[in-house]
Amino acid sequence: MREGVLSWGLVLQFTLQLFLCFSKCHGGSLGEISALMAPHISPIPSENPEPFLPVLGPSPMMPLTPLANGNVPVLSGLCKLNFSAVDTLLTITATDCWTSFAPYLANVVCCPQFDATLVTLIGQSSKDSGMLALNLTHSKQCLSDVEKILTSRGANVRLQKICSIRAANLTEASCPVISTDSFESIVDSSRLLLACRKIDHVNECCEQVCQNAISDAAQKIALNGMSSLSGGSVSGEQLSQIDDCKNIVLRWLASKLDPPSANSVLRGLANCKINKACPLVLPNITHVVQECGEVIRNQTTCCKAMEIYVSKLQEQSFITNVQALNCAAFLGMKLQKANVSKNIYNLCHINIKDFSLQATVGSQEYGCLLPSLPSDATYDRTTGVSFICDLNDNIAAPWPSPSSEYVSTCNKTTKLPAVPKATSAQKGLHNQKWKVPLFITIMSVIKMLLL
Template sequence: MDRVTTITRLKGSWLHLSLRFVFWLCSLESILALHTPPEPSHISSASRLSSPPKSGIFEPIQISPAVIPNYSFPVESLPPMYPTYPKIYDPVLTGRCPVNFSAISSIMEKTASDCDQPLASVVGNVICCPQFSSLLHIFQGFYTVNSDKLVLQNAVADDCFQDIVSILASRGANSSIPIICSAKSYNLTGGSCPVKDITSFEKIVNTSKLLEACSTVDPLKECCRPICQPVIMEAALKISRMQSFMNDNKNIVGLSNHVDMLNDCKGVVYSYISRKLTHDSANTAFRILSACKVNKACPLDLKQPSEVIAACQNVAAPSPSCCSSLNTYIAGIQRQMLITNRQAIICAIAFGSMLRKGGVMTNIYELCDVDLEDFSLQGEKNAGCLLRSLPADMVYDNSTGFSITCDLSDNIAAPWPSSSSITSISLCAPEMSLPALPTSQTLGNPGCRGCGVDLLVLILFVFSTLLF
């Protein structure tokens, strides 16, 4: 974040973008060290490519081992980004979970790679935890498929939950997934939901409507024009028996208990869905629903920016002291996690609203050259990565190691809020005002006036389309 604030940075240069991502990956291991304690090395020495990854000018770029520099000494360990998995898995199981885990091996493998030991803490909110949650839903339905139950008994749930974590850890996943994702065996039991058997469930819920809405979830429409989500909520309300309770009690007391019950019942609904769909179809649906949820809020810990407010309260032009204070604050944010482009917009607006509430009326994002990528995890060379808002996975294979797909539109200027009050933020059309598409005449004429403005409009337009 150490920038010369009196000089406007040239944005949009393809070479500049490429170099930034090379620097980002090469320096990421030092950032991961802040999150991951040292462990015995299980590093691959064959996870480099001879040519860089392909990418399009407005397509996501794939961060792969191709950009890792060659090391002079073969005995020197490579960064922890690229572990090899053991050929023989030897998880320590309880022996009390009566499940053939090989039947759901594809979902287990996907979860293990998405929650890889060094990376789980920095991709937990967007990649690891949504996939782990999906695995639990699928396991719950798989375990109960030959019974009349939709949930596990408490004792069995404890044993099976331990086995799931052990198997994932044996495949390279972080053994602290339950802590990272705030998950527990209780999630498999249905908790306080009063309906836990399939016979009662099918009597109460319109299951045809539920499966029609959730069998195929559209990743481009569900988050803005939801179809599956309201049907799941409707089913959860019915089996929780809260709908009639809410109708009879306008002034609800002890609402938190009823919210917990509703969440438990939503878990039962997920279990029913996973019984009826293939594992891959259920996983796809659950991941899209998770993406809708995580992209509605800023996951960063935004502490009160008192020093930034004091330094920037009365500035109207670029100020070294203001920008230095702002950069120092954002540098702390950058140590937290990788976030999506939508989350970055929400975080930028939320932080800007805190500044405006403190009396900073000038758009200091513009004065100090703050981009959306500045709100996500960074490397040492002032290069960051924002993930796309659509569900994403960590990708691993023997020749390329792990890859993370970054959004190349992440160097767009951070949006400054119009007021200090944070109202509901919509990134959906028609609520969202999209920039006009540039005309072919202005794009194709190298000598036209205002072409730089048109190029910025094009970048903004492409970015807005990538959000969906």
């Protein structure tokens, strides 16, 4: 137990030494946080923090790469999947799911990439095996080997639990078709490939060109060639089969595309799903209702209760700007149902960035929201692991109408925060004109490390 506490203490010491460097570039100001083992840095406050690239320093306990110190994983030798075909994706996944920070990037970056890598791995391996699923025994062996490879490259050792990935996820589940020959004899392969070979990451979520093609293919292989559910009742068992068959369709797609293209398609489809919901766990709202319900007697105590409530949300994870809009709408509906009729978001000046994990810049705290189309984390031997987020999403939290379910990005009147461009941001770091070091503390990470 003492060894465990000591290890976390080392991570805490390493994490606390963070700097923010702002760069004044032609296209805007961008910055970088790098992990350094410095004794103390005096904070320099900033009134208007700009979009930045938080760089998460690697834990002292984890190797930078398997080649950095000869830490090559010992695999079971029982998994026949072609790991070399997706080697680049495995490295991307390890970076996206880096050690202590994986839980905080899980919903948006880490787990979607982990899932995409597994789908592509099975798809690419089906070129030799002709099978789009593994049996349960083989699944356990292969998932264990994947985990060993990822952790050897710096990924969190609890990745399966963080992402709720089980060996059964690599099987066919209830889908009746698992061979590529059977699949292609039932499905219109050319139509499916045309729709999904390359998706529009901005418009796919609204137009659902690829998603509809996947659904049609899944229905065909689940329902013995039927292409539509209209005109007849479908049992719960059949709906479950269709859902399981979507995984088979995705694996087949991954077998027909090169791994980077397959990964791009899978991540794009995942973004459509994650931006439709709020990933945060909303605590009990009783205290807020007591102070803000019906007629608000004291605005100060109401807003204080709201501030305390929101601070609990800020301890959970990094989320996208669209997810933040959905979380605000979801919480607003819960409060309305509990007789909080006044727009307390407006009353208490709650913005969508108040729902995200907070970064302390100097003496100020700022919400760090990821763009709605989040990019992968990146690794650099000098700066560490970094990802793009924005401190400037000063969008007022939406007080929902009673009929709201979630914020749809397909509604052209919805005001969404600007999406930082990963490529220009990263290039900007190499053309900075000046730097101002600022002390940064990710409050929720510190709390986790102290537990």
